[in-house]
Amino acid sequence: MSVIVWIVEATWPACVDATRGHVAPDTDIVLLHVTAQDVPAAAHHAYTRLLGRGHRERDPGARLEQLAATSAQELLDAAAARLGRACTRWQRTGRPEREIVAAADGAELLIVARDGDLTHLGPRSLGPVSRFVVDHATCPILLVWPQTAPALTTIPPPPHDHP
Amino acid sequence: MSSAAAEALSVVLLAAVLGFAVFRPRGLPEAVVAVPAAAVVVLTGAISLDHFRAQAERLGPVVGFLAAVLVLAWQCDQEGLFQACGAWMARSSAGKPRRLLVHVFIIGSLITAILSLDATVVLLTPVVFATAARIGARPGPHVYACTHLANTASLLLPVSNLTNLLAFAASGLSFTHFASLMALPWLVAVLAEFLIFGRFFATDLDVGAHAAAPGEDAAFPVFALVVLVGTLAGFVLASALGVSPAWAAAAGAAVLTARALARRCTTLGAVLQAANLPFLVFVLALSIVVGAVVDNGLSGALGDLVPLDGSLLALLVLAALAALLANAINNLPAVLVLLPLTAPAGAGSILAVLIGVNIGPNLTYAGSLATLLWRRILHQHGTAAGIGVFTRLGLLTVPAALIPAVVALWASLHLIGG
Numbered sequence: 405m406s407v408i409v410w411i412v413e414a415t416w417p418a419c420v421d422a423t424r425g426h427v428a429p430d431t432d433i434v435l436l437h438v439t440a441q442d443v444p445a446a447a448h449h450a451y452t453r454l455l456g457r458g459h460r461e462r463d464p465g466a467r468l469e470q471l472a473a474t475s476a477q478e479l480l481d482a483a484a485a486r487l488g489r490a491c492t493r494w495q496r497t498g499r500p501e502r503e504i505v506a507a508a509d510g511a512e513l514l515i516v517a518r519d520g521d522l523t524h525l526g527p528r529s530l531g532p533v534s535r536f537v538v539d540h541a542t543c544p545i546l547l548v549w550p551q552t553a554p555a556l557t558t559i560p561p562p563p564h565d566h567p
Numbered sequence: 568m569s570s571a572a573a574e575a576l577s578v579v580l581l582a583a584v585l586g587f588a589v590f591r592p593r594g595l596p597e598a599v600v601a602v603p604a605a606a607v608v609v610l611t612g613a614i615s616l617d618h619f620r621a622q623a624e625r626l627g628p629v630v631g632f633l634a635a636v637l638v639l640a641w642q643c644d645q646e647g648l649f650q651a652c653g654a655w656m657a658r659s660s661a662g663k664p665r666r667l668l669v670h671v672f673i674i675g676s677l678i679t680a681i682l683s684l685d686a687t688v689v690l691l692t693p694v695v696f697a698t699a700a701r702i703g704a705r706p707g708p709h710v711y712a713c714t715h716l717a718n719t720a721s722l723l724l725p726v727s728n729l730t731n732l733l734a735f736a737a738s739g740l741s742f743t744h745f746a747s748l749m750a751l752p753w754l755v756a757v758l759a760e761f762l763i764f765g766r767f768f769a770t771d772l773d774v775g776a777h778a779a780a781p782g783e784d785a786a787f788p789v790f791a792l793v794v795l796v797g798t799l800a801g802f803v804l805a806s807a808l809g810v811s812p813a814w815a816a817a818a819g820a821a822v823l824t825a826r827a828l829a830r831r832c833t834t835l836g837a838v839l840q841a842a843n844l845p846f847l848v849f850v851l852a853l854s855i856v857v858g859a860v861v862d863n864g865l866s867g868a869l870g871d872l873v874p875l876d877g878s879l880l881a882l883l884v885l886a887a888l889a890a891l892l893a894n895a896i897n898n899l900p901a902v903l904v905l906l907p908l909t910a911p912a913g914a915g916s917i918l919a920v921l922i923g924v925n926i927g928p929n930l931t932y933a934g935s936l937a938t939l940l941w942r943r944i945l946h947q948h949g950t951a952a953g954i955g956v957f958t959r960l961g962l963l964t965v966p967a968a969l970i971p972a973v974v975a976l977w978a979s980l981h982l983i984g985g
Contacts, residue, residue, distance in 0.1 A: 443696070446711055
């Protein structure tokens, strides 16, 4: 049993801070980053659409895959440094929402940051990927705000009661 | 040979040329099949000697122009221009993903317009990814922006896209006249893409990022920038003097090459490789084969479908037809097919075709049905990744960019005159 911390660009510091604040010191901690495959694939396909250019070595898709792997490694290193505790680093590639749910199966806890519309409280504070993870994960989830949560007054007014 | 037999032969050869170019067994150059196919259509008389000669005379300078632009872009990369663009975007975005997207749109549109779509796809995209990673922003919106701008922002200048160079040669327009007619369509199309990207990628753009760590950037390549500005001025000057603007591109490429050679930063072999000779030969051979297909019956068959009265509706239909054809085959053969059919109707119709073949490829994932089928058959790695995002984005952006761009072209034709 371990605690899985989802490390994703921009919102990861909040997840690491929540781990430090809420997870007991002797727990196994896994920092998990998933590189979305579609971004290098988009660059690869932009190149294949150019007819007749030859030179497969110029395909930017391959370059982006390398850059993505380096960037993921750096992100996990930064997260481990901020955590300041013993931890395991997992680097996966694929569809982030599916990889996260699969990796968190049987975990003690999954720590996720909100990444949707962060200006007010509401269901849209989850973007499509984190929405999928929250809906489909089999384990308990700790859901944190990546920044200070909006005030309670930002909740939309209740619908009119029917008499 | 009868016309029907010649048409059948030409179509089979064209299919073989395109199939080979997509499949590329053992990584062989595309010209390996295209050149023999062109030789067959010439030797069997499927294309008349007169037409062959005319085609070669018209396309020779186009291919030279293309080579100059390819070398110019490559030399700018060697001088560090793209890295400098990345450093500027990282600094000026100040840790705000939405601001980074604005700057990616500005840089991507300018690079595509001046140094062609190849430069954006091959040289700028990795820089943009690294820039997003450097400020901790999610890379998706910015990389997709590069892939889209390579098509949409290639409307502005004859040098922006090979399709433009071909149309430019057929249109009889001057460089500046072409640019002035396409300026408004270019702006409108890029703006439409930007508005859709802002909403489509709202999640990734709103989560924030951090400011770039300072002090690791190389000096700005002033020399390359001066040469680029000089080349642009050369285009305008050449246009005013009635000289081919290809000479301005060649001069720009020559200056950067001479400097790199003098400083022993490059070799002539590397420059020749950047000029991509097999690609240039492929373009020539492909245009000969397509010429045979058009001569022997396609022009008659498509002629009735193509409205040439220059009305707004006719321009819209032309652009839509061109976009569909670009997705069915590829935009390069598509423009080669449509140019001879639309050229008699004047510049307006040619430019409408260009808007279609340039923006259209954003619609489908693989760029053409043929490519998609090949990849399905081959189960190539990464085929499925991102097809959903790509298709939804394409369905939103292509009509939203294409229709206003054609309306803008129609307005420009009335304001400036074709």
